[in-house]
Amino acid sequence: MAAGNAAKAAEPQTNSSTVKRPLYEGSTQYNSWRYSPEQLEQVRTSLNAAAVAVIRNTFEADEPGSSEDVLFLNASEEQLLVKLYITKIPQLCGHFRFPEEVEATAISYLKRFYLKNTVMDWHPKNVMLTALFLATKTTNNPISLESYTSNIPKTSNSDVLDLEFLVSQSLNFEFAVWHAHRALWGIWLDLQSLPDISEDLRPQDVYDIAIKHVRASRFTDAELIYTPSQIALASLALASPLLAERWADSKAVTSAQPFSATLDPTLGSIKYIITQMGHPPDVEAVREVDRRLKLCKNPEKVPGSKAYLARQATEQRRAEEKRNKKAEDVRRAVTQGGNPFGSELNEDEKAKQLAELDDDDD
């Protein structure tokens, strides 16, 4: 069987002359949400620095000199807070009995959101609820907003809905996520095709341990660096190195070395990540961070604060100006023309008017 597989896997059979691209490489997960560890670090620190600068300015605009003694969060503290809320998602899913796909998707959304936004602007609590709600929808396991918010204490509908567009936008509307748990399931099924693995060599507990590792990997950055199948294989390797090796070998392309050798470094790093960072964060440390967050929150986002109201005022003024301008234009058109429907436009005027058309709805 292994030889047969290998022969078939030699080169994808194509009728055309072009080489086909693997499907995963067409996915958004591969194209936009893949980072190296160094890139992750850089993205987070630059995001944090930019946010601190902006918030500092807002503080200064409010009362000059107030931002001197405010201790802003740094990138690793932000990450700690996000991690805590990531660990809350499985608890919520258990409460609602959502399938594992919802849980995994929501966690991915939360992670990706905080690669584009900072904790000081948006507190993870509501973002987490919104991400979970969004995940139920995008994975085709929807529940009504009513039943969602009524089952979570101290949550209103607007808490979830207000952030929905922001979260979607931060995800760049790329909602499809490939998950490691499905890959693990696939490996597990495929193991049954291997001729030399008898049933007692793959007891059910091996799978259980492996899936636990997959769940732990969700608390880490693994999915932002590695592909889901790699994470799955690494989890299996942690549970049973023998099985992992056998399976990987069976997938090898004919001429190359046994697969397991080439994959080893990758698997090694993943294993390290899972074991070292796959635990929930220390609650005390997080509480400390949360306390400091209250002080350095961006006042523009806090409804009711001076900066927030000022921001709202400027937005409204801008909208008002636009409206007035529009009304003025219409008035002019109606009174100047000899005809209430406007005079006969020649081609140039038509083109000009089309160009000036303001199509937005405000």
Place this chain on the structure above:
Amino acid sequence: MSNHANVGGWLKGKTVWKASIAHTARSSIPRVQSTSSTLFSGGVNDVSGRTTECLPMHGRPMPCSYYHKMCESCIDRLFTLGPAPCPICQKVLRKLAFTPRLLRTLLFNKRRKDFFDLRSYNDYLEEVEDITFNLVNDVDIPKTEARTLNHRHKNAALIEHLQREEQYAQALKEQEDLERQEKEQCALELQRKQEIEREEREMAQREIIDCLEISTKSTAKVIAKSRAETMKRPFARSTTTALLHPPHVPLQDDWYAYDDPHTVRDHYDDMYSDAVRKDQEGIMRGEYRVEEAWDRALRCAVAGLDLPSLSGLNLSPGRGDNVVTSA
């Protein structure tokens, strides 16, 4: 002919009809439109505004091309037998010349709800009437025109908005009508086809029965023959037609879907799908096949297995790493 007093009486007497102000307003609108359009067509030709037999109004006024107003019933009465002289200006007209101005596209089309209370609405209507009266009777034309213009300025935006609404509503209606017609046609076609097929089937059955009665061949042969004939018929929609169609060609594209490295077995020892597989009754209806789920899992297992991870800081081009600091 009627005189000014009568017309004035009609106009001034409107305060008595407070309850039907709305109705009067609507009835006045078509006429008002005509006057405002005369504003733009450079003067008033034959408008005298005098309505003879038509006082008081019997029904909906419809102006003719010379802007004489008459209610619908009077128009019917006068013009049903053919062209007749208009009672006001004696010009010979046909019934066609009277068009109900339904489109309230022009001036003076504020509605009851645009006003806070009945009083201000009535005031507005009075103003409208006054202007109309003045225009129609050549009283103080320049001042009235100024008033009109003034009024229009104030409501330019509203007018335009209403215009647009009308157009949009019209377009929508037309579209809906078209769609409805198409649907009806399709339904009719389908019905016809079904009927034909039913008839043919019945005929075939009758033939079989007749054959069985009178023929000496074996029943099996007869039935087989009839079935062969069924297949030949164009409308036959049985499962046998599937064999006649060309085999389904799967989608061909440039993506490699990881179908090589594995073969999907018929049966897996799988804890997740136990419930589904035990389901003999087919509760999981709707074409859910466990095999497809297995297939997908297997593909996921190998997808990207050999992809090296990124390292270093060179960001790949075309990746939107925009920081969302606003909103």
